[in-house]
Amino acid sequence: MTVTPPARTSRPAAAPRPRIPAAVAAGALPALSFPQPALWWLTYGALVPWILLVRSAPSARRAALEGWLGGAGFLLAVHHWLLPSLHIFILVLAALLGLLWVPWGLLVHRLLGGDPGPGRTAVALLVVPAGWLLAELVRSWEYLGGPWGLLGASQWQVPAALRLASLGGVWLVGLLLVAVNTALAALVSAPRARRAAGAGLLVCAAVTAGAWWWAPVPRAAGTVRVAVVQPGVMPGGDRGLRRFDREEALTRGLAGRRVDLVVWGESSVGTDLGRDAAVRGRLAALSRAVGADLLVNVDARRSDRPGIFKSSVLVGPDGPTGDRYDKMRLVPFGEYVPARSLLGWATSVGKAAGEDRGRGERQVVMRPRSGSGSGSGSGHGGGPRVGPLICFESAFPDMSRHLARSGAQLIVAQSSTSTFQHSWAPEQHASLAALRAAETWRPVVHATLTGVSAAADARGRTIGRWAGTGASAAVVYDVPLAEGTSPYARLGDWALYGALATLLLYVLLTLRRPVPPAR
Structure with missing residues (x-):
């Protein structure tokens, strides 16, 4: 078969x-x-x-x-x-x-x-x-x-x-x-x-x-001396007060170094300057001692507007000059929760913002009124025209391009990466300074409260050495300024x-x- x-x-x-x-x-x-x-x-x-x-x-x-x-x-x-x-x-x-x-x-x-x-x-x-x-x-x-x-x-x-x-x-x-x-x-x-x-x-x-x-390529237009104050991580309690004391001490150490501008990092001041006369007076005294304006960053509830804002504030020898920039683009979940009524539960599983920060309405170009350095590119004896960005705003090409077209000679990004200090984030954030500088033909100074501080010239080349995550110091950069408008800034x-x-x-x-x- x-x-x-x-x-x-x-x-x-x-x-x-x-x-x-x-x-x-x-x-x-x-x-x-x-x-x-x-x-x-x-x-x-x-x-x-x-x-x-x-x-x-x-x-x-x-x-x-x-x-x-x-x-x-x-x-x-x-x-x-x-x-x-x-x-x-x-x-x-x-x-x-x-x-x-x-x-x-x-x-x-x-x-x-x-x-x-x-x-x-x-x-x-x-x-x-x-x-x-x-x-x-x-x-x-x-x-x-x-x-x-x-x-x-x-x-x-x-x-x-x-x-x-x-x-x-x-x-x-x-x-x-x-x-x-x-x-x-x-x-x-x-x-x-x-x-x-x-x-x-x-x-x-x-x-x-x-x-x-x-x-x-951009044309050289003098040099400006910019000091970055990076206090570093402050462990333990009363970190805000001890951080301010450290920033104050580092800034006083800049006296006699002929700087044109002193930059503090994001959230470097935790009280509203319109309400706190003592802090306002201390900052003005620092400006007089150093001979240059201070660009600080205030993270506090405002006295003149409802809500908490992150703001770049220029402080001169007589106190705040009136130049202020409120952060426009907030970090999702870090500074606000999108559609909080639907996604508010994210605050219970992570470190999402318990209260949404307020948003600014427009970008600002500031004019420091003091400066004892060379100032050879500032044009009027003081510091250069400064366009501030806060935190991850330096990742947005259109924001730095708008500042360049609005007359900024120097772009300053104030940031803090204390939550992500031991990750890839600080170095990646600092590297954006080179890219934004090359795009706009404007030097960029990346100043951190904690993280990595850096500076890049108008061609995107690194100036000096990065101040790493372990640094607690005041670093001075001789920043070459530039003239001209890059094709990208002009054409978009x-x-x-x-x-x-x-x-x-x-x-x-x-x-x-x-x-x-x-x-």
Whole structure:
């Protein structure tokens, strides 16, 4: 008797589980390009594993999933230092914001999936970077967390990238970085399109070289001496009082050093100067002793307006000069809770703000009225015209650009990272000074209460040495001023608008004549 073996049934597709952690890990890889690791060179290939994974997805639905998971992994890695404050809520935020990379995943799969030819690869070199920029743009909205960890910001210490930033801001740098990664991924995975991928790499190199050789540079306009007072972490009780005493002592030590401006960090004064005459008098006495105005930062309930405000206040020999800037863009959950009626429960699982801070209404350019230093670039014998930013406002390109266009000669960012002192946050925050300086052709001084203080000249080059997280000192920087208006300050976000126009054109052409699906 002949026994007929049972017919073989087709095996079910392999479970996709290994691809899920791979997508999260691939998305997290670019975070190593930022300080502290500062592996800036990694950025030029860090997206390749993620792109290769998404392009090989068996379906568009799976590609969208892996774009989402990679985006969540990237945001978790870049913002991991928020975990002690937000706890499990950071996972919810990363999952929600990671959805912004779903369209990017679909674009990668559609244009690079299968065996793309030269034409489809050439389109990918334009559209895939534009799709990435769209995700960065949306998540840069202040109510979604702001532009912390933009890919282009990882190149803050690369002179050629800083020159590109002076032309098109951090957006242009990010576009070229994603284009390079896209070309490398095509070079590895698309045999029929290697010439197109190679040509794309050459174009990126040519654009960078052209910017390096022919982009305009700022003109020197004298030097100003700026002192940064960083008291450092104050353990134990009565930290506010002891911190003020330490700041006062460090500032008095600047007498005779011929400084033009003294800058204290964020939340350096914990009482309203309109109400506290004693503190007001102590600050005025410090200004007289040093021979320069003080730019302090008040974090207190106002006497003239309801609510708590964080404010940059200029204090001269006779007290506050009247120049005041109230912080406009607040840190979500750290300084206010979005939709508090719905998300107020976040205060019970983390260190979210128990009371929303007040918001300022406009940016301010201040004119210090004193200054005993060289002041050779200030124009009127005092300090330079100063444009203050507070905390993570230095991450917003449009704010520093607006200050430059409004006449600021020096941009000062006042910050504090006491909650995140032993994380990657202080170094990453300080690195933004170089990027904002290169974009605007205005030197930037990053002054911290705790964290890392730094300064950068108008080309984004670091001045002197950073004052690290363990420093408790007054550091003096001889800051070169500059004249002229950078192309980015003059033209604005043209690279971003160009990317959005490219995406719109691609969508319209696709709707009119769909691109064949990946084979």
